[in-house]
Amino acid sequence: MKGDKLTTVLWFDGDAEEAARFYADTFPDSAVGEIFRAPADFPSGKKGDALTVAFTVLGRSFSGLNGGDMFKPNESVSFMVVTEDQAETDRYWNAIVANAGAESACGWCKDRWGFNWQITPRTLLESQQAGGDEARRAFEAMMTMGKIDVAAIDAARRGD
Template identity: 70%
Template sequence: MARNTICLWYDKDAEAAARFYAEIFPDSAVSEVFHAPTDFPSGKAGEVLTVTFTVLGIPCLGLNGGPMFKQTEAFSFQIATEDQEETDRYWNAIVGNGGQESACGWCKDRWGVSWQITPRVLTEALAAGGDEGRRAFTAMLDMGKIDVAAIEAARRG
């Protein structure tokens, strides 16, 4: 087990979520599925209790903890993309499989986990600062999924 692992609380679908992430993102996999040895507060003996997986190389543990706690935007995966094609692929996979669009490159998957699908051109523009950063930031504020061409145009002024 990794020394530092992100633990994500799911109602009951940790394995389905982990397998979905492993299908979408490179350097992602489901490594182990643990079944409960006895009944537990939100399930029965033999049901999936935890799933260990990676998302883009980040070690995670999915816990089927029941409906007590919900996902919020206070935690999100930020995925840096190289171009519009990659941005579209991840965004469409998440939103198109029961997810929900949000603003400024954010979306949620069907389990409520938040994702920031962020093209590198946007983070580079913001890092540049000044008028270039301000123009790119202003353009981003009107977007759901980030439009790479619009960000590049805003950078140029």
Template identity: 70%
Template structure:
């Protein structure tokens, strides 16, 4: 296996393999490539425990590290997933939230391992790129949402 030049390392408290498998089942162009077990005891585990997991999330190389409980995730890091329509938005949102995750505001949710996700319909991104009144209306509509409602964003874009 070729090691990518840049890999996102995500810290987990013993659940790196479960998280990687969930992402691989949920998102396209995602897979678990390898599971590596600790060759000796380490601060948060024993020899033979899963230490790292090589995986991709929507084409992004990641390494899940079972480092223990010393560090937790925050919204300072998130995966942003662009969606084409309400059905795709709902599918990803529901997969994350209904698997022990939690809703937040403005298209953000958190999976059960604490990783933040932005499930962002392209219409919202396009509205923001358009600027001016269109961006303002879409932004104001978004500020009242948890899951993004594509029809409401589209209506706001039109004014």
């Protein structure tokens, strides 16, 4: 993270290091970086606890801050991961949901820490860029889904 001009900071309730390790294990071009351990006790932790954790996800810089339980993530912020096929879509969706996450609608899921993810196949984005009836059909198909079904989106795009 040295030299980065912009880092997104995510607020955790004591488990930023665990989250960073999960993200690094789940997504390519991801890693856990420097962990700053508290030099003294603080309101939501003890001396030696991880206070901040630097990490990257898909090449983007983040810092996890163990700030306590006063702030919770919500759906107003999400992470969109663009996937190339069903296998990649399944891999990310299943990893997040199986790790005490939760399924939602239209390609959205929530990880165990409350952060929202949009696991979005490229074909869905391309359908919306195409516009017209193709976009409408793909959108209507997406509205019936939890995890996105790539074959169903492709069929809707074609009008099958």
